[in-house]
Amino acid sequence: MVAVGFDNDRYVSIQTERIKERIAAFGGKLYLEFGGKLFDDFHASRVLPGFKPDTKLQMLLEMKDQAEIIIVINSQMIEDAKVREDIGITYDQDVLRLMDAFHEAGLYVGSVCLTQYANQKNVKPFERYLAKLGVKTYRHYAIPNYPYDVDHIVSKDGLGKNDYIETSRSLVVVTAPGPGSGKMATCLSQMYHDAQRGVKSGYAKFETFPIWNLPLKHPVNLAYEAATADLDDVNMIDPYHLEQYGVSTVSYNRDIEIFPVLNRLISAIFGESPYHSPTDMGVNMGGFCISDDEVCKQASRQEIIRRYYKALMDVRKGRPFESSVAKIENLMNNNDISIAERRCVAPCVEKAKATGAPASAIELNDGQIITGKTSSLLGATAAMILNALKTLAGISDKVALLPKAIIEPICYLKIKGLGHHNPRLHVDDVLMALSISAVTNPVAELALNALPLLRGCESHSSVILSSRDMGTLNRLGIRHTCEPFYEKKKLYHSK
Numbered sequence: 001m002v003a004v005g006f007d008n009d010r011y012v013s014i015q016t017e018r019i020k021e022r023i024a025a026f027g028g029k030l031y032l033e034f035g036g037k038l039f040d041d042f043h044a045s046r047v048l049p050g051f052k053p054d055t056k057l058q059m060l061l062e063m064k065d066q067a068e069i070i071i072v073i074n075s076q077m078i079e080d081a082k083v084r085e086d087i088g089i090t091y092d093q094d095v096l097r098l099m100d101a102f103h104e105a106g107l108y109v110g111s112v113c114l115t116q117y118a119n120q121k122n123v124k125p126f127e128r129y130l131a132k133l134g135v136k137t138y139r140h141y142a143i144p145n146y147p148y149d150v151d152h153i154v155s156k157d158g159l160g161k162n163d164y165i166e167t168s169r170s171l172v173v174v175t176a177p178g179p180g181s182g183k184m185a186t187c188l189s190q191m192y193h194d195a196q197r198g199v200k201s202g203y204a205k206f207e208t209f210p211i212w213n214l215p216l217k218h219p220v221n222l223a224y225e226a227a228t229a230d231l232d233d234v235n236m237i238d239p240y241h242l243e244q245y246g247v248s249t250v251s252y253n254r255d256i257e258i259f260p261v262l263n264r265l266i267s268a269i270f271g272e273s274p275y276h277s278p279t280d281m282g283v284n285m286g287g288f289c290i291s292d293d294e295v296c297k298q299a300s301r302q303e304i305i306r307r308y309y310k311a312l313m314d315v316r317k318g319r320p321f322e323s324s325v326a327k328i329e330n331l332m333n334n335n336d337i338s339i340a341e342r343r344c345v346a347p348c349v350e351k352a353k354a355t356g357a358p359a360s361a362i363e364l365n366d367g368q369i370i371t372g373k374t375s376s377l378l379g380a381t382a383a384m385i386l387n388a389l390k391t392l393a394g395i396s397d398k399v400a401l402l403p404k405a406i407i408e409p410i411c412y413l414k415i416k417g418l419g420h421h422n423p424r425l426h427v428d429d430v431l432m433a434l435s436i437s438a439v440t441n442p443v444a445e446l447a448l449n450a451l452p453l454l455r456g457c458e459s460h461s462s463v464i465l466s467s468r469d470m471g472t473l474n475r476l477g478i479r480h481t482c483e484p485f486y487e488k489k490k491l492y493h494s495k
Contacts, residue, residue: 005295006050026202115182219300241277309481352462
């Protein structure tokens with residue numbers, strides 16, 4: 001059983017109340033800048049075991065009658081066809097994906113805001129497409145010397161030039177496909193227009209990490225630094241909060257750097273600002289819901305090691321992330337975090353050395369280590385999964401879950417029928433074969449029924465896996481890392 005260190009139900013309850021309090025404090029309307037992922041927050045679920053990936057979505061559903069969503073996208077990202085690397089689609093397509101996800105969940109998406117609008121050639125077709133779908137779009141423009149020229153920004157020639165986004169609910173969640181979209185500027189623009197209309201409104205920020213009321217060097221906060229190593233984010237003690245209240249809280253460099261300017265902008269709009277620090281602006285209550293600190297610490301240390309391996313793999317794939325590797329290495333050295341803590345690594349590497357071929361190892365949730373080796377019919381990771389399922393289902397290691405009579409025809413089809421060069425079965429091939437066998441083979445059915453028990457397990461491979469195998473492991477909920485080496489010394493590695 002996976003250890004739990006976070007009280008998810010408590011989080012949904014007190015987080016909802018915190019946001020309602022902030023709405024009331026501003027007279028009934030709040031623009032909530034939502035940082036990070038609103039759903040599918042797998043980083044949070046890894047470092048805070050018990051946090052569900054869709055927790056923030058569930059929290060908003062508690063207030064769905066009060067909430068509406070504005071999705072913000074930087075027009076230049078549409079023009080440049082910027083791609084979200086984690087899911088492989090462009091930012092404009094991700095806007096559509098987000099709208100679908102919110103609608104399916106029962107949340108109201110009021111509009112899409114095109115920020116940094118400058119009549120870009122590729123933006124207009126997207127705008128027309130949204131109009132055909134019945135989606136309201138608004139344009140916000142670049143403001144010279146933003147965010148520093150406060151007098152110009154807070155004027156009819158600054159924020160006043162932006163379209164006013166019509167909203168009808170008390171909680172307006174401002175979210176985006178990724179960073180740099182202009183969420184904060186959109187909130188400021190709305191508050192400026194509200195003030196011109198005599199409407200009371202306010203601003204708050206929802207960032208899950210760093211967690212402000214955990215120590216600066218708490219592993220949960222360190223894991224956030226590792227996750228954002230490519231962005232040069234650094235956790236810091238909030239100096240404004242410490243000066244105002246005498247209490248040490250954690251923020252990060254970008255929020256601390258921009259706070260004086262942001263506060264001047266809010267003061268210029270409303271006459272005064274209610275905030276004295278970046279911490280004041282936040283509403284996240286995650287730190288109050290940690291039920292087992294040691295569990296979260298250990299989970300976060302594992303996440304830091306995983307991020308290290310990912311950075312190494314990115315560099316091996318030719319991406320310019322050498323500085324990320326150095327930053328995470330430094331973080332690990334300064335906090336006594338060792339690769340040896342990842343228990344699946346050493347058995348994997350040893351198996352590869354012993355067999356002279358790629359190998360994989362998985363740590364089950366009860367601590368057992370199961371390995372897999374490369375054979376003529378199975379890839380090492382596919383073999384590892386079969387061996388793990390046998391262990392979890394209590395099936396003897398001597399039993400062949402998939403006899404050669406089943407595997408060989410599939411391998412033959414891959415080579416002769418589909419034109420593949422590698423006959424070995426991938427993880428998804430093995431699972432498909434196992435599911436078919438389960439119809440007539442009770443032992444295969446027993447193994448297949450153990451599949452959910454792989455969720456939350458840690459695994460490692462001695463070589464970089466194909467995107468196909470990595471995708472299958474992710475869907476199984478297995479947290480996988482790889483040594484930064486390819487199986488073969490080729491210039492091109494297919495996905």
